[in-house]
Amino acid sequence: MPHQNEVALALGRQDLRIEDVIHVARGGQPVEPLPDSAANGAVASPLARVERSAAWVREALDEIEAASAEGRDPLVIYGVNTGFGDNAGRAVFRDRAHAAQLSRNLLLSHAVGVGPHLPPDAVRASLLIRANTLAQGYSGVRPEVINTLVAMLNRGVIPAMPSQGSLGASGDLAPLAHLALVLSAPAPGEAPHPAANGQATWQGVLMDGAEAMAAAGIPRVTVGAKEGVALINGTAVSAAIGVLAWHDAFRALASAEVALALSLEALRGYRDALLPHLHAVRGHQGQQRVAAFVYDLLKGSTLVRGDADRDLDPADGPPQDPYSLRAAPVVMGATLDTLDYVRGVLEREINAVTDNPLIFAEDDGPLHLPRLNKAVSGGNFHGAPVGYALDFLKIALADLASISERRTFMLTDGRLNRGLPPFLIVEPAGEEGLRSGLMMAQYTAAALVSENKGLAHPASVDSIPSSANREDHVSMSTIAARQAAQIVAHTQTVIAIELLCAYQAVELRLAANPDLRLGRGTVAALDALRAVEIAPGAPLRPITRDVPLGPYIDALTEVVRTGALLDVIHAL
Numbered sequence: 001m002p003h004q005n006e007v008a009l010a011l012g013r014q015d016l017r018i019e020d021v022i023h024v025a026r027g028g029q030p031v032e033p034l035p036d037s038a039a040n041g042a043v044a045s046p047l048a049r050v051e052r053s054a055a056w057v058r059e060a061l062d063e064i065e066a067a068s069a070e071g072r073d074p075l076v077i078y079g080v081n082t083g084f085g086d087n088a089g090r091a092v093f094r095d096r097a098h099a100a101q102l103s104r105n106l107l108l109s110h111a112v113g114v115g116p117h118l119p120p121d122a123v124r125a126s127l128l129i130r131a132n133t134l135a136q137g138y139s140g141v142r143p144e145v146i147n148t149l150v151a152m153l154n155r156g157v158i159p160a161m162p163s164q165g166s167l168g169a170s171g172d173l174a175p176l177a178h179l180a181l182v183l184s185a186p187a188p189g190e191a192p193h194p195a196a197n198g199q200a201t202w203q204g205v206l207m208d209g210a211e212a213m214a215a216a217g218i219p220r221v222t223v224g225a226k227e228g229v230a231l232i233n234g235t236a237v238s239a240a241i242g243v244l245a246w247h248d249a250f251r252a253l254a255s256a257e258v259a260l261a262l263s264l265e266a267l268r269g270y271r272d273a274l275l276p277h278l279h280a281v282r283g284h285q286g287q288q289r290v291a292a293f294v295y296d297l298l299k300g301s302t303l304v305r306g307d308a309d310r311d312l313d314p315a316d317g318p319p320q321d322p323y324s325l326r327a328a329p330v331v332m333g334a335t336l337d338t339l340d341y342v343r344g345v346l347e348r349e350i351n352a353v354t355d356n357p358l359i360f361a362e363d364d365g366p367l368h369l370p371r372l373n374k375a376v377s378g379g380n381f382h383g384a385p386v387g388y389a390l391d392f393l394k395i396a397l398a399d400l401a402s403i404s405e406r407r408t409f410m411l412t413d414g415r416l417n418r419g420l421p422p423f424l425i426v427e428p429a430g431e432e433g434l435r436s437g438l439m440m441a442q443y444t445a446a447a448l449v450s451e452n453k454g455l456a457h458p459a460s461v462d463s464i465p466s467s468a469n470r471e472d473h474v475s476m477s478t479i480a481a482r483q484a485a486q487i488v489a490h491t492q493t494v495i496a497i498e499l500l501c502a503y504q505a506v507e508l509r510l511a512a513n514p515d516l517r518l519g520r521g522t523v524a525a526l527d528a529l530r531a532v533e534i535a536p537g538a539p540l541r542p543i544t545r546d547v548p549l550g551p552y553i554d555a556l557t558e559v560v561r562t563g564a565l566l567d568v569i570h571a572l
Contacts, residue, residue, distance in 0.1 A: 006028075006029050006030055007029075008029075008030045008031060008032035009023070009024060009029055009030070009031045009032060009128075010032045010046075011031065011032065011034070011046060011131055011132045011135035011146070011150070012034075012046025012047075012049070012050070012132065012135030012136055012137065013046065014136070014351040015351070016128075016129075016132055016347070016350050016351050017347060018243050018246060018247060018343060018346060018347060018350075021125050021128060021129070021240070021243045021244075021350060022243070022244070022247050024124060024125070024128045024153065025121040025122070025124040025125040025128065025240070025243075025244065026121045026124075026244075030153075030154050031128065031131070031150045031153050031154060032150070033146075033147040033150045033151070034046060034047045034050065034135065034143045034146055034147055034150075035047055046135045046136070046137055047143060048137070049136065049137020049138070049361075050134070050135060050137045050141070050142075050143050050146065051137075051143065052137065052361040052362065053137050053138055053139060053140045053141075053359040053361045054140055054141060054142045054143070055361070056140065056359050056361035056374060056375075057080060057140040057224075057225055057226050057359065060075060060077055060080060060375070061080070061081075061096040061099060061225055063075055064077075064081055064093075064094060064096070065094065065095070065096060067094075068094035068095075074092060074094055076092055077357065077375045078356070078357050078375070078377045079102075079226055079229040079233075079356065079357055080099055080140075080225050080226050080357075080375065081093040081094070081098075081099050081225075083102070084102070084106055084229060085170070085466075085471060096225060099224075099225035099226075100187065100222075100223065100224045100225055101187055102225070102228060103223040103224060103225060103226065103227050103228025103229070104184060104186070104187040104190065104222075104223055104228060105228070106177070106228035106229055106232060107177050107180045107181050107184050107223070107228055107231070107232065108177075108181070108193075108196060109177075110173045110174055110177035110232055111174065111177040111178050111181055111195070111198065112165055112174050112177075113161065113162030113163070113164060113165040113166070113174040113175050113177075113178050114162050114164050114165050115162050115163045115164035115165070116162070116163050117160045117161060117162060117163065118161045118162075118163050118175065118237070118241070120158050120201070121244055122161075122237070122240050122241050122244060122485075123158050123159055123161050123179070123240075124153060124158065125239075125240035125241075125243055125244060126161065126172075126175070126176070126179065126236045126237045126240040127149050127152055127153050127159075127179070128153060128240075129236040129239050129240050129243075129350050130149060130176065130179070130231065130234070130236040131146050131149040131150055131153070132350060132351065133234055133236065133352065133353055133354055133355065134146045134149075134230060134231075134355075136351075136352075136353045138353045138358045138359055138360065139226070139230040139353065139355050139358070139359065140225075140226040140227070140230060140359040140375075141226065141227045141230045141231075142224065142227070144221055145183075145221055145223070145227055145230075145231070148183045148218065148219075148220070148221050149183065151216075151218045152182070152183065152213075152216070152218060155216040155217065155218060156202060156203065156216065157182065157200050157201075157202050157212050157213060157216045157218065158200055158201040158202070159178060159179040159181075159182040159198060159199070159200045159209065160178065160198065160199035160200060160201065160206060160209075161175045161176075161178045161179055161237070162174070162175060162178060163175070163482060164482075166237060166238070166478035166479075167464070167466060167471075167474035167475070167476060167478075168235070168238055168382070168383030168384075168386070168387055168474055168475035168476050168477030168478050168479070168480075169379075169381060169382045169383055169384075169471060169473070169474040169475045169477075170233050170356065170381045170382075170471060171232070171233050171234040171235050171236070171238075171354060171355070171381035171382075171383065172232075172234065172235060172236060172237035172238055172383075172478055173232050173233065175237045175478070176231060176232040176233075176234070176236060176237060177231075177232045178198050178199075179198070179231075180198075180223075180228070180231040180232055181195075181196065181197060181198030181209055182197065182198040182199070182200045182209035182210075182212065182213065182220075183209075183213070183218075183220055183221055184220060184221060184222070184223050184228075184231075185210075185220035185221060185222045186222075187222065188222075197209040197210040197211075199212075200212035200213070202215050202216055203215075226359075229355060229356070230355045233354070233355040233356050233381045234354030234355045234380075234381050235349060235352075235354050235381065235383045235386050235477060236354070237478055237481070238383050238386045238387070238390075238477040238478045238480070238481045239346060239349045239350050239386055239481075240481075241478070241481035241482060241484070241485055242342075242346055242349075242386055242389070242390045242393075242480075242481045242484060243346050243350065244485065245390070245393065245481065245484040245485040245488045246339065246342055246343060246346055246393065248485075248488045248489075248492065248561065249339060249393060249396075249397050249484075249488045249491070250339055251560065251561070251562075251563040251566065252397070252400070252488060252491050252492050252495055252560055253332065253335055253336060253339065253400060254563065254566050255492075255495050255499070255559070255560040255563065255565055255566065256332060256400055256404055256495045256498075257290060257293055257294055257297070257332065258297065258499075258521070258522075258525050258565050258566070258569065259404065259407075259495055259498040259499045259502055260294055260325075260328050260332070260407070261294050261297040261298055261519065261521060261522050261525070262499065262502035262503065262506055262522055262525060262526070263325070263407045263410075263411060263498060263501075263502045263505075264294075264298065264303075264304050264321075264325060265298070265301055265303035265304055265502075265506055265509070265518060265519070265522055266303075266411060266417075266420070266501075266502045266505030266506045266509060267321075267325065267407075267410060267411065267417060267418055267505070268303055268304070268305060268418050268419075268509075269304055269305070269321045269325045270304065270305050270306060270319070270320060270321055270325075270326075271295070271298060271301075271304045271305065271306050272306060272320075273291075273320075273321065273325070273326040273327070273328075273329065274291045274292075274294055274295040274298070274329060275291075275295070276288070276291065276292060276295070278291075279291045279292075279329060279333075282330075284330075284333055284334070284337060285333075285336075285337065285340075286332075286333035286334060286335070286336030286337035286338075286340070287329050287330050287333030287334070287336075287337075288333065289333065289336060290328075290329045290332045290333040290336055291329035291333070294328075294329065296520070296521060297519050297520070297521030297522055297525075297569070298519035298520075298521070298522065299519050299520045299521075300517060300518075300519050300520050301517060301518055301519035301522065302515075302516050302517045303506075303509060303516055303517075303518065304519075322406075322410065322416075323406075324403050324406035324407045324410060325407065325410075328403060328407075331399060331400070331403050332400065332403070334396065335396040335397070335399070335400045338392055338393060338395075338396035339393070339396070341389070341392070342389045342390070342392060342393045345385055345386065345388075345389035346386070346389065348385075349385060349386055352380070353380060354380045354381050355380070355381060356377055356378060356379070356380060356381050357375045357376055357377045357378070358375070358376050358378065358380065359374060359375055360374045360375075360376060361374060382473075382474075382475055383474075383475035383476075383477025383478070384460065384475045384477070386475070386477040386480070386481070387459060387460035387475040387476055387477035387480045388460050390477065390480040390481050390483075390484045391458040391459060391460050391480050391484075393484050393487075394455065394456045394458075394480065394483055394484045394487050395456050395458075397452075397484070397487045397488055397491045398449075398452040398453060398455070398456040398487055398491070400491055400495075401445075401448065401449050401452055401487075401490060401491040401494040401495070402449050402452075404445070404491075404494050404495050404497075404498045405442070405445040405446055405448075405449045405494055405497075405498070407498055407502075408441070408442050408445050408494075408497055408498045408501050409442055409446075411424065411438075411498075411501040411502060411505050412424055412437075412438055412439060412441070412442050412501060417505065420505055420508055420509075421437075421508070422437070423435075423436060423437035423438050423439040424437050424438045424501060424504045424505055424508065424543075425437025425438065425543065425544075425545075425546075426508070426544070435545065435546050436546055437543065437546070438500070438501055438504060438543065438549070440549060441497045441500060441501060441549050441552075441553065442497070442501075444493070444497060444553065445493075445494045445497045445498070448490040448491075448493055448494050449490075449494060451490060452487050452490050452491070455483045455486055455487050455490075456483075456487060458480070459476040459477075459479040459480040459483060460475055460476055460477065460480055462476050463475075463476070492557050492560045492561050493553060493557045493560075495560050496553055496556035496557040496559065496560050497553060497556075499529065499556050499559070499560070500549075500552055500553065500556050503526065503529050503540070503542075504542055504543060506518070506522075506526060507542040508542070511542075520572065521569050521572065524568050524569055524571075524572060525565050525568065525569065527568075528559075528564065528565055528568040529556075529559075529565075532555050532556065532559055532564075533555065534551045534552055534555050535551060540552070540555070540556075
C-alpha cells in the first residue's frame with residue numbers, strides 16, 4: 001500500500017518519466033484520480049478532454065439510434081458499432097446496448113494469455129501506463145474507467161496477467177484483457193462463467209478478480225461503447241516491461257563501470273585508455289562519459305599503471321591491455337548511448353495515445369475535422385517503436401555482459417591475470433590443483449552470456465498475420481520486452497560475478513603488498529563490498545577454501561540490482 005504522505009502522481013499531462021513509473025510500480029507512490037470536475041472550467045485539463053471524448057461517443061450513439069429509427073444509414077465507427085479486427089466488415093450495430101456488449105465481449109474473448117504471470121511491478125506499471133494513455137482524453141472512455149484503474153493501483157489490486165500471447169499489434173490485447181476483466185463488471189443478463197472476473201492478487205493472496213476488488217472496496221465498472229477496445233488496444237504492457245528493464249539496465253551499466261575499475265586495479269591495467277583527450281577525438285558522448293567516470297574512480301590508485309610504468313615488468317606482456325579492458329569505455333559507452341536512445345522512445349510511449357480509433361472531439365480543434373472524421377482509425381497501437389528500441393537494448397546489454405565475462409575469464413586465468421594465482425585461490429606448496437577457487441563462477445557467467453546471445457536475436461523482425469489477415473503485420477514488441485528483461489537479469493548476474501572475482505583479486509593484491517592504494521572510488525566500493533552479507537551475520541571475505549559460490553553470486557547480484565555500490569560512490 002502507498003504511503004499516505006507521498007505526493008500523488010498526476011495523469012494525462014504528457015510529462016510522465018521513467019522514474020515516475022518506477023516510483024509507482026516498485027515504490028508504491030500513489031496516483032491522483034481525475035477530479036470530479038475540471039478546475040475553474042479549464043478546457044485543456046485532462047478531465048475536460050476525457051469528458052469531451054466520452055460525450056462524443058454518447059452523441060454518436062444517439063445519432064446511430066436516430067438514423068436507425070428513421071430508416072437512414074447510420075454512421076460507421078470502428079470499435080463502437082462495428083466488430084473488432086476482421087469482424088469490422090460485418091453488420092453494423094444499431095443498438096447502443098450491442099455497442100456496450102461488444103466492449104464486454106472483447107474483454108472475455110481476448111483473455112487468452114498463457115504462461116507465468118507477469119511480476120507485480122510489471123502489472124502495476126501496465127496499470128499506470130494504460131491509465132495515463134486514457135487520461136490524455138482521446139479514447140472515448142468515461143472518467144470512472146480511468147479512476148478505477150487508479151484505485152486498483154492505490155489500493156493494491158494486482159491483476160493476474162499471463163506473460164505470453166501478445167503479438168504487439170493491435171497492441172497487448174491478451175494481457176490487457178486479463179487486466180480489464182478484473183475491473184469490468186458482467187454485462188446485464190450475462191451468463192455466469194468461472195473465469196469471467198479474471199484473477200487478481202490482493203494483500204498477497206491470489207483470488208477471483210471480483211473478490212479482490214470487493215476486498216479492496218473498489219466498485220467494478222460496467223463497460224460501455226468504445227471502452228472495451230480502449231482498455232486492451234495499445235502498448236501498455238510492452239512499454240511497462242521495457243521501462244522496468246531500462247531502469248535495471250541503467251543500474252547494471254553503472255555497476256559494470258565500478259566492476260571495470262576494480263578489474264583494472266586487480267589486473268594492474270593501464271590507465272591510458274581512459275584519458276579524456278583520447279575519447280574526445282572519437283566524439284561519442286557515452287564513450288566520453290564512461291571513460292571520465294571510471295578515470296575518476298581510479299584517481300589515487302597505485303595499482304593501475306600509466307606511461308612511466310610500461311617497462312616495470314616485462315613478464316606482464318605487451319604494454320597495452322586486452323580489448324576487454326582497453327576498449328571497455330568504447331563498448332560500455334555505446335551501451336550508454338543506446339540507453340539514452342531507448343529512454344527517449346519509452347518516455348514518448350508512456351505518454352502516448354495508443355488505442356484505436358481515437359476521438360478528436362474538439363469542435364474547432366487544430367485538425368478542423370468534420371464530425372464523421374472525429375473518430376479516426378489508425379495504427380497507434382502498433383508496437384514497432386517499442387519493439388525496435390527494446391531489441392536494441394537487448395543487443396547492447398548482451399554485449400555488456402559479454403565484455404564483463406571476458407574480464408572475469410582474464411581474472412581467473414593464471415596465465416593472463418598478471419601474477420595472481422589460478423582461479424584466484426592461494427594454495428600451499430604441494431597442494432597445487434587441489435582447490436577450484438572461483439573457477440566455476442566463470443562457467444556461470446559464460447552460460448548466461450551464451451543464453452543472452454539467443455535472446456538478443458531481434459524479435460521485431462518477425463511477423464505472423466492474424467485476424468483473417470486484417471492484422472497482417474505485427475510487432476512482437478511484448479516478446480522483445482520480455483527478452484530484454486531476461487537479458488538484463490542475466491547481465492546483472494554476470495556483472496556480479498565480475499565484481500566477486502575483482503574483489504577477490506584486489507584483496508589478494510593488497511594482502512601481498514599492503515602499501516598499494518586503491519582509487520578514490522574503488523576504495524569506497526571495496527569497503528561496500530566487504531559489508532555485503534553472504535548470509536546473516538557473514539560479511540563478504542576473501543575465499544581461502546572451496547565453498548559453494550551460489551550465495552556469493554546471489555548477494556552480489558542483489559548489489560547490482562539495487563545499485564548499492566552507486567549510492568556509496570555518489571556520496572563521495
